[in-house]
Amino acid sequence: xxxxxxxxxxxxxxxxTKGGYKTALQGLFTTIExxxxxxxxxxxxxxxIALVKVMPKNNPAVKIGSVICDVYVGxxxxxxxVVQLLLGYFVLLPMLGVSSDAVVVAIIIFGLNSGxxxxxxxxxxxxxxxxxxxxxGRAVGLPFWPAMLKxxxxxxxxxILPTLGNEFIVLIKETSVVSFIAVVxxxxxxxxxxxxxxxxxxxxxxxxxVYLILVLFVTYLIKLMExxxxxxxxxx
Amino acid sequence: MNAPYxxxxxxxxxxQNLKKSFGDNEVLxxxxxxxxxxxxxxxxxxxxxxxxxxxxxxxxxEDPTSGSIFFDGDDIADVRININTHxxxxxxxxxxxxxxxxxxxxxxxxxxxxxxxxxxYRQAKRKNGWIKFGNLFRKNKKDLLPLPTTxxxxxxxxxxxxxxxxxxxxxxxxxxxxxxxxxxxxxQRIAIVRALAMNPKVMLFDEPTSALxxxxxGEVLDLIKELANEGMTMVIVTHEMGFARxxxxxxxxxxGGVIAEEAPPQEFFSNPKNERTKEFLSKVL
Numbered sequence: 001x002x003x004x005x006x007x008x009x010x011x012x013x014x015x016x017t018k019g020g021y022k023t024a025l026q027g028l029f030t031t032i033e034x035x036x037x038x039x040x041x042x043x044x045x046x047x048x049i050a051l052v053k054v055m056p057k058n059n060p061a062v063k064i065g066s067v068i069c070d071v072y073v074g075x076x077x078x079x080x081x082v083v084q085l086l087l088g089y090f091v092l093l094p095m096l097g098v099s100s101d102a103v104v105v106a107i108i109i110f111g112l113n114s115g116x117x118x119x120x121x122x123x124x125x126x127x128x129x130x131x132x133x134x135x136x137g138r139a140v141g142l143p144f145w146p147a148m149l150k151x152x153x154x155x156x157x158x159x160i161l162p163t164l165g166n167e168f169i170v171l172i173k174e175t176s177v178v179s180f181i182a183v184v185x186x187x188x189x190x191x192x193x194x195x196x197x198x199x200x201x202x203x204x205x206x207x208x209x210v211y212l213i214l215v216l217f218v219t220y221l222i223k224l225m226e227x228x229x230x231x232x233x234x235x236x
Numbered sequence: 237m238n239a240p241y242x243x244x245x246x247x248x249x250x251x252q253n254l255k256k257s258f259g260d261n262e263v264l265x266x267x268x269x270x271x272x273x274x275x276x277x278x279x280x281x282x283x284x285x286x287x288x289x290x291x292x293x294x295x296x297x298e299d300p301t302s303g304s305i306f307f308d309g310d311d312i313a314d315v316r317i318n319i320n321t322h323x324x325x326x327x328x329x330x331x332x333x334x335x336x337x338x339x340x341x342x343x344x345x346x347x348x349x350x351x352x353x354x355x356x357y358r359q360a361k362r363k364n365g366w367i368k369f370g371n372l373f374r375k376n377k378k379d380l381l382p383l384p385t386t387x388x389x390x391x392x393x394x395x396x397x398x399x400x401x402x403x404x405x406x407x408x409x410x411x412x413x414x415x416x417x418x419x420x421x422x423x424q425r426i427a428i429v430r431a432l433a434m435n436p437k438v439m440l441f442d443e444p445t446s447a448l449x450x451x452x453x454g455e456v457l458d459l460i461k462e463l464a465n466e467g468m469t470m471v472i473v474t475h476e477m478g479f480a481r482x483x484x485x486x487x488x489x490x491x492g493g494v495i496a497e498e499a500p501p502q503e504f505f506s507n508p509k510n511e512r513t514k515e516f517l518s519k520v521l
Contacts, residue, residue: 058299135297136334136427140348140434141324150347154338231414 004201011193011202020193027189028210034106034185035172041111042167046118049073051148053123069119076116082177084109089181106178114171121163125156158229165222169215186210243306248273248469249294249326249438254303254313256289263289265493266303271438271471276464278484278501279473282516285490287473288331291440294471295319295326308437324352327431327439331446333423335415335430342411345398345430346391352434353390360384394433401429405459421452425459432463439463441472445479457483477520481505489513 014020049069055062076084088109093100129152137147157164179188187207194203243250249271256264263286271277279287292298294305296312296319305313312322336344364380371377385393402408405425415423424444431439444460445453457479464470464483474480480487480501487504489497489512497510505521508514 130332130334132330132332132334133336136328136330136336137347138320139295139297139323139326139328139330140430141320142348142351143320146351150351151336151338158338 007199007202010197010199011206014193014197014199014203018196020196023184023189023192024186024210027184027186028214030103030178030184031172031175031186032214034103034110034175034178034183035168037107038110038114038171038175039168041108042114042118042171043164045111045115046120046122047153049115049119050122050126051145053119054126055144072112073116073119076113081109081113081174082180084113085178085181102178102181102183105181106175106183110171110175114167117167118164121160121167122156124163125160126152128159129155158226161222161226161229165218168222169218172214172218173211243309244270246272248307249471250304250306251290251294252304252306254290254293254305255301256286256293256298257301263493264293264300267493267495269488269495271469274467274469275486276469276484277471277486277488278480279471279488279490280475280477280480280516281488281490281496286493287490288442290490291442291471291473294440295323295328297328324348324434325437327434327436329424329427329431329439329441329444331443333415333420333427333447335418335423335427337415340412340414341402341407341418341426342395342398344415344426345401345433346394348430349394349397349433350387350391353385353394354387356384357387357390397433398429401432402426405429419452420448421455424448424452424456428456428459428463438469438471441470441474443473443475445474445476475520477505477517489516491516 015024049072052062052065052069055066057063057066085106089102089105093105126148133155134147134152137151138144142150175185176187178185179191184192190203190207190210194200247270251267251269254264254267254269255262267290269277279291281287289298293300293313296305299315300313303313304311307322308325310317310322312319335341336347339347360381360383364383367378367380399408399411402411405428407422407426410418410422410426415426418426428444441460445456448456453476457476460470460472461479461483472480472484481504482501484501487499487501488495489504489508489510491512497504497508497513499508504513505517508517
């Protein structure tokens with residue numbers, strides 16, 4: 001027990017006295033920032049792609065759009081996230097000649113990556129809604145997009161919320177690879193705390209706990225949302 | 237685009253040489269139908285004869301493969317025509333009700349009127365913006381378009397109209413519940429008033445009672461009869477022979493993708509001419 005208590009003392013000193021908690025909080029914030037904004041971009045992008053995929057293919061523009069979406073989804077699902085981050089930060093940025101914050105690059109790459117996955121989730125969700133719902137919307141005179149946005153997508157969201165929550169959780173955990181492009185996220189922050197003293201046990205245990213709490217919290221939020229969305233299924 | 241089609245006097249919807257194929261399967265083989273204002277038409281026939289497809293072609297829920305459908309001076313089968321504004325005037329009632337599950341009953345009824353009202357308001361505002369901009373350079377100032385009702389008024393009016401319609405079918409206490417809590421007959425009657433909320437010129441019924449429990453068929457048919465008596469123009473695909481005989485002005489018997497026989501109900505049921513009609517009637521009556 002002695003070694004553990006001395007390890008605790010070292011960790012305490014590193015975290016509190018030397019201000020390590022600031023790094024940790026900063027890292028936590030970055031992690032949440034990348035995951036949340038990535039998911040927002042992903043949902044918007046994924047919804048658009050899913051809509052292009054389910055649109056009636058009687059229009060050449062839709063066909064071309066559909067092929068572009070296939071290529072996009074194929075690329076982002078076919079390569080590891082780390083590789084996409086490296087490509088984005090070390091290849092694409094210099095090629096375009098722009099300098100940008102690594103966090104921004106991470107957010108965009110995470111958004112693009114999750115967009116590819118969300119598009120498939122969304123498509124399944126849209127197709128799970130009875131086609132009669134869209135038909136009824138069109139029959140009263142709503143154009144395709146308003147009918148989709150007002151009637152079909154709200155119902156599909158309800159069906160896919162658990163899967164979408166899963167995607168968010170995966171995204172939160174996957175942010176741990178952004179240190180490849182020198183972003184200080186939660187993992188990087190705790191690693192640097194450990195690096196300062198070569199005492200890794202507590203920082204890494206704490207790191208795991210923080211991720212766990214974060215994910216459990218998100219799980220709880222999703223459950224609340226699901227319950228609210230299922231309102232219209234309850235019988236009075 | 238062609239010059240607007242001149243509708244013959246008293247004809248509200250006209251299908252001409254309508255054909256529809258699904259792949260190699262030719263479902264409709266050239267149908268002609270003129271629907272007169274205020275007329276109630278019942279379409280009957282064996283299953284798979286294309287009656288539902290025909291009805292769904294009339295408001296382009298299914299795009300016809302060839303042929304024309306004239307409504308309000310436009311050929312709505314033409315893909316260049318904005319079908320949505322025409323569909324506002326063609327009500328449709330489905331076999332499976334298709335109430336919007338994510339909306340309450342009153343929201344179901346208000347959705348389309350509010351959408352259309354708000355859209356018209358925005359369009360008028362946008363046009364006025366351009367006129368104002370143009371007036372900066374014009375000697376003779378152009379007058380602004382009158383603004384239609386504001387979105388708030390639109391919502392209020394749509395709500396009043398929806399409540400009035402619900403009172404009519406005796407379901408005003410169901411205004412704020414979700415469709416999943418209603419019986420089939422209630423759902424279908426609400427689906428009918430949802431279509432009515434747009435004040436359509438013609439209503440299409442796709443087997444409105446086929447998915448209902450027997451004891452609920454009556455309430456739905458009574459509502460449709462009421463509409464018929466008020467002079468609503470209707471096309472009804474149905475298996476209810478008694479109802480068709482009682483309500484319709486004209487019966488169409490479809491078989492194999494064509495209209496095999498067409499007659500007023502008395503004549504149709506008492507003195508069918510076509511062999512297929514006789515065979516069909518002997519089975520169902």
